[in-house]
Amino acid sequence: MSILHTVNKSPLDRTTLKSCLNLAVKGASVLLIEDGVYGAVSGAESTQMVQDAMGDVAVYVLGPDLKARGVDESRLIDGVKVVDYDGFVDLTTDNDTVSAWV
């Protein structure tokens, strides 16, 4: 069984990313969307938590939501993969379950 977690809230405003990462098991995927994309940046208070999780889970971020917020891809934590809407659909179909953290 594989699971895709989506997180749409900023990690410095809400605890959903933390909760998600605590429950994401090895092999899970985490897709950051909407205000959740701020969780993908380096140099922030949330960065370490995400880096620690990346040993076990794959972290993705939705490119259009990054662009909307003026977050350049050069700011991203190494290893975070940027996907577009087609990539979002692929992640959804490639996994057995989607858990939307809202």
Next chain:
Amino acid sequence: MSNVKKFMYINNKAPYGTIYAWESLEVVLIGAAFDQDVSLMFTGDGVYQLMKGQDTKEVGIKNFSPTYAALGDYDINKIYVEKESLDARGLTVDDLMHLVWEDEDEDWAEKDSIKVVTSAELAEILDQQDVVLSF
């Protein structure tokens, strides 16, 4: 007797994820017509509202960030950004839009509107306000 009051608008939320940032800007612009003493503060995720390079084409929502550049034309030139909030997000003032106003008392010299201040300084500024509106 002066009817001018000190208005502070607190902006504490990221843009686009909720409507608060856009609504705040609307209220600020409407309020600007009443010749009050207006200040804006950006704290927490609110600092993300001022990020430069916002491009919303692919998400299909209005990019309202260029509107902040118009604030100077409405004599809104006290834009306080909390330093601690920038630090927590790995940001500096260079990551923000360059907002300016023209000082008519100094031959329309162009001056920066954004002032990066500490929490302690912001607390003092907030303490001096007559009206505080939080978004």
